[in-house]
Amino acid sequence: MSERTILYIEDNYLNRRLMRKILESQGYKVLEAEDGLKGFEMLSQLRPPLVLLDIGLPGMDGLDIAERAKADESLRHIPLIAVTASAMRGDRERFLAAGCDDYLSKPIQTNELLEKLNQLYPTEVVEE
Numbered sequence: 001m002s003e004r005t006i007l008y009i010e011d012n013y014l015n016r017r018l019m020r021k022i023l024e025s026q027g028y029k030v031l032e033a034e035d036g037l038k039g040f041e042m043l044s045q046l047r048p049p050l051v052l053l054d055i056g057l058p059g060m061d062g063l064d065i066a067e068r069a070k071a072d073e074s075l076r077h078i079p080l081i082a083v084t085a086s087a088m089r090g091d092r093e094r095f096l097a098a099g100c101d102d103y104l105s106k107p108i109q110t111n112e113l114l115e116k117l118n119q120l121y122p123t124e125v126v127e128e
């Protein structure tokens with residue numbers, strides 16, 4: 001993948017549209033999956049450099065996706081950022097325990113999002 005690519009697994013259309021707008025304005029290419037099964041399939045087949053992951057998803061939820069990805073040697077290096085409105089006490093720990101590398105809360109704060117991407121996006125991927 002020569003472009004700066006991010007896979008966003010999210011069932012809500014408005015969230016996908018907003019995220020695409022923000023990320024494309026920063027030069028990222030956005031791949032989208034609207035349910036968990038499709039998302040995991042894309043993650044394992046395409047092995048994108050970074051994944052943004054909704055937790056509440058039809059098919060397979062975000063925690064299942066994280067657990068399966070981190071149990072797979074060929075996928076576990078891919079950074080997973082959970083993106084969810086869930087803000088109950090202990091949620092962050094639960095996401096991290098499932099294998100997420102970081103966590104962002106909805107509604108998306110553009111600055112916070114871009115900061116996390118700068119931290120977690122693999123630097124060996126050459127920007128063209």
Ligand code: MN
Nearest residue numbers: 011054056057
């Ligand atoms: Mn959802």
